[in-house]
Amino acid sequence: MNQIIINARVTFRNSPIHVLEKFTIRDMSCAYEELKKHSGLDECVIIQTCNRIELFGKAKKYDVERIKKTWASLTGLNQEAFSEHLELVENKEALHHLLKLTAGLDSMVVGEEQILGQIKNSITLARNTKASGQHLNTLFDKAIRIGTRIRNSSGIGRGGISVGSMAVKLAEENIDDLKFKKILLIGTGEVSTLVAKSLQRRGYDFSITSRTLERSKAFCEAMGGKPVKFEEVLSGFEKYNILFVATTAPYFLVTHERITNAMKNNHKGMMILDLSNPRTVDEKVATIAGVKLMNLDQIAEMVEKNMTARLNKVKTIENIINEEVTVLEASMKRLDAEPLVKNVFKNIDSLRIKELQKALQMLDEKDEKKIKIIEELTKAVVESIVSTPMNNIRRASEQGDSNILETAGKLFDYKK
Ligand SMILES: NC(=O)c1ccc[n+]([C@@H]2O[C@H](COP(=O)([O-])OP(=O)(O)OC[C@H]3O[C@@H](n4cnc5c(N)ncnc54)[C@H](OP(=O)(O)O)[C@@H]3O)[C@@H](O)[C@H]2O)c1
Numbered sequence: 569m570n571q572i573i574i575n576a577r578v579t580f581r582n583s584p585i586h587v588l589e590k591f592t593i594r595d596m597s598c599a600y601e602e603l604k605k606h607s608g609l610d611e612c613v614i615i616q617t618c619n620r621i622e623l624f625g626k627a628k629k630y631d632v633e634r635i636k637k638t639w640a641s642l643t644g645l646n647q648e649a650f651s652e653h654l655e656l657v658e659n660k661e662a663l664h665h666l667l668k669l670t671a672g673l674d675s676m677v678v679g680e681e682q683i684l685g686q687i688k689n690s691i692t693l694a695r696n697t698k699a700s701g702q703h704l705n706t707l708f709d710k711a712i713r714i715g716t717r718i719r720n721s722s723g724i725g726r727g728g729i730s731v732g733s734m735a736v737k738l739a740e741e742n743i744d745d746l747k748f749k750k751i752l753l754i755g756t757g758e759v760s761t762l763v764a765k766s767l768q769r770r771g772y773d774f775s776i777t778s779r780t781l782e783r784s785k786a787f788c789e790a791m792g793g794k795p796v797k798f799e800e801v802l803s804g805f806e807k808y809n810i811l812f813v814a815t816t817a818p819y820f821l822v823t824h825e826r827i828t829n830a831m832k833n834n835h836k837g838m839m840i841l842d843l844s845n846p847r848t849v850d851e852k853v854a855t856i857a858g859v860k861l862m863n864l865d866q867i868a869e870m871v872e873k874n875m876t877a878r879l880n881k882v883k884t885i886e887n888i889i890n891e892e893v894t895v896l897e898a899s900m901k902r903l904d905a906e907p908l909v910k911n912v913f914k915n916i917d918s919l920r921i922k923e924l925q926k927a928l929q930m931l932d933e934k935d936e937k938k939i940k941i942i943e944e945l946t947k948a949v950v951e952s953i954v955s956t957p958m959n960n961i962r963r964a965s966e967q968g969d970s971n972i973l974e975t976a977g978k979l980f981d982y983k984k
Pocket of ligand 1 (some may be wrong): 617618619682685731754755756757758759760778779780783814815816817818843844845846864
């Protein structure tokens with residue numbers, strides 16, 4: 569590839585949740601502005617979920633130190649923090665990784681659906697902020713299509729395993745008689761929906777809260793459960809034995825003080841499952857007697873135990889990805905030829921139009937039908953002469969033959 573595609577990432581694979589959250593980018597618009605100005609990348613897309621913060625970039629040349637420096641400035645971290653946690657791959661490996669993401673193979677819950685939606689949102693935001701361009705837009709559109717196709721044909725996502733169902737299973741394994749316990753969900757987003765679905769399926773009653781009571785009510789209409797006022801919950805955690813916390817709040821909602829107060833009147837104990845990243849439960853609550861705190865790290869362990877059926881499909885999907893990545897790489901290389909090809913077609917077409925107008929003037933032709941025939945003739949002649957060399961240039965580009973591109977550039981007097 570004339571252009572390099574890079575992927576720089578910090579993920580749950582080599583960073584636990586308390587480390588991962590330090591790399592989290594809080595303000596996406598600002599991040600895109602800074603990356604455009606300082607990273608040295610011509611295009612970039614950020615994928616940020618509870619399990620990963622990833623940067624895809626395109627450049628002719630890149631300097632990883634500049635990328636780290638910009639990322640560090642967005643998070644308040646030192647550049648050194650990246651040495652232990654950052655993975656960096658380029659070109660074919662970066663494309664391969666993106667296909668694993670869209671197919672759900674790199675997810676904590678292999679095959680889960682959420683990541684596909686999150687990637688779609690990421691490329692939409694990058695497009696809207698003009699952080700991505702022709703290369704990354706094409707790459708992401710193709711990767712999303714391929715990932716969807718692989719999911720549909722392999723059935724990897726079937727079977728109802730999700731972060732939500734794993735969290736409920738974790739609660740079941742740690743608490744006796746869950747049916748008789750008071751369960752509360754904090755948050756009405758995607759993850760809470762998954763938890764609620766799983767609770768419903770297993771026949772557990774639960775309450776739900778979110779900052780706006782209306783949202784909780786609407787959630788309950790669709791998912792079951794009982795809506796509770798947010799303020800009531802914050803000052804009355806003692807009513808509950810199990811908390812599932814899944815919000816994007818940028819601070820601790822479940823604080824040490826609130827749980828200490830709650831535990832004065834709660835003699836049955838409390839299990840708190842913080843599914844958020846960044847975490848919304850202060851880890852200090854784990855030191856309070858009778859409180860058991862779990863987070864996404866424990867969910868990851870639970871997932872490993874429950875994935876046998878899905879993991880059997882992984883090898884087949886990996887084989888499909890290996891085939892698809894070759895085709896994807898060829899399409900990306902082909903993009904290198906597009907500016908030249910477009911330029912040649914444009915120049916030749918303006919010459920054609922100029923000469924056509926001259927000829928029509930000399931002929932003093934007024935008959936629309938005849939004018940149309942002559943015009944179509946000029947188009948057909950141009951097309952039949954130019955198409956073959958242009959397709960050959962594209963093919964050479966697909967095969968990574970940059971010499972042909974360079975020579976063609978000289979022949980057609982193309983300046984980048
Ligand atoms: N999506 C996934 O696949 C996935 C998987 C595992 C973990 N997670 C993590 O789980 C958390 C929730 O993710 P999600 O996908 O469910 O998000 P989401 O769909 O965007 O929902 C976010 C929820 O957070 C609540 N919220 C936001 N700011 C708040 C604040 N200041 N105080 C109280 N509530 C607040 C919102 O409640 P309102 O109704 O009050 O606005 C909403 O219910 C995130 O930390 C995410 O990283 C996500």
